[in-house]
Amino acid sequence: AQTVTQSQPEMSVQEAETVTLSCTYDTSENNYYLFWYKQPPSRQMILVIRQEAYKQQNATENRFSVNFQKAAKSFSLKISDSQLGDTAMYFCAFMGLDGAGSYQLTFGKGTKLSVIP
Amino acid sequence: DSGVTQTPKHLITATGQRVTLRCSPRSGDLSVYWYQQSLDQGLQFLIQYYNGEERAKGNILERFSAQQFPDLHSELNLSSLELGDSALYFCASSVAPGLGYEQYFGPGTRLTVT
Numbered sequence: 001a002q003t004v005t006q007s008q009p010e011m012s013v014q015e016a017e018t019v020t021l022s023c024t025y026d027t028s029e030n031n032y033y034l035f036w037y038k039q040p041p042s043r044q045m046i047l048v049i050r051q052e053a054y055k056q057q058n059a060t061e062n063r064f065s066v067n068f069q070k071a072a073k074s075f076s077l078k079i080s081d082s083q084l085g086d087t088a089m090y091f092c093a094f095m096g097l098d099g100a101g102s103y104q105l106t107f108g109k110g111t112k113l114s115v116i117p
Numbered sequence: 118d119s120g121v122t123q124t125p126k127h128l129i130t131a132t133g134q135r136v137t138l139r140c141s142p143r144s145g146d147l148s149v150y151w152y153q154q155s156l157d158q159g160l161q162f163l164i165q166y167y168n169g170e171e172r173a174k175g176n177i178l179e180r181f182s183a184q185q186f187p188d189l190h191s192e193l194n195l196s197s198l199e200l201g202d203s204a205l206y207f208c209a210s211s212v213a214p215g216l217g218y219e220q221y222f223g224p225g226t227r228l229t230v231t
Contacts, residue, residue, distance in 0.1 A: 033217050045222035102173035103216045107160040
């Protein structure tokens with residue numbers, strides 16, 4: 001079974017600074033996708049960024065970028081120029097073939113990020 | 118707004134009762150997923166439907182059941198409720214169930230069992 005680990009339960013960053021959230025995962029699959037989801041106080045789950053395992057190039061979406069290290073099974077999220085609206089829980093998620101032959105999202109426990117004015 | 122709707126937003130009920138949560142997927146999406154988010158278990162996949170058929174099961178209790186109707190909306194039925202069932206229940210939808218199809222999440226239903 002795949003597992004996703006987020007080792008930082010809470011983090012804080014000053015507004016306009018850069019912060020990196022860590023995620024590691026365990027899988028025996030070679031073909032999979034990785035995601036970062038954001039959950040603000042409104043509780044809505046919002047997709048921030050996705051990475052296909054077969055792509056060597058790291059994904060970027062505006063101020064959000066990832067550092068994907070396939071061999072190390074590491075998938076960190078970098079947020080540049082942090083804004084107050086970035087305050088949220090961030091979940092790392094893995095999508096790959098499970099034991100039952102279907103593709104599901106497996107989530108980490110989350111990192112609570114606070115952006116300080 | 119993801120285009121996925123869930124009703125009700127909040128639900129308060131007593132132990133032993135039965136409730137039904139409803140989800141309407143985004144227009145054009147054929148696959149529906151249910152997730153449970155609780156403080157101790159985190160976000161867990163419960164069950165998936167694709168075009169009316171059950172596709173995959175996760176950590177879903179026997180007291181819970183779901184179905185997807187011909188109009189593609191889905192319902193999650195929770196029975197013999199216990200205090201530990203208090204959680205946020207999300208529905209998500211995607212075009213298809215394969216690898217890489219993005220799942221769009223609804224706003225969730227907050228269930229409180231007293």
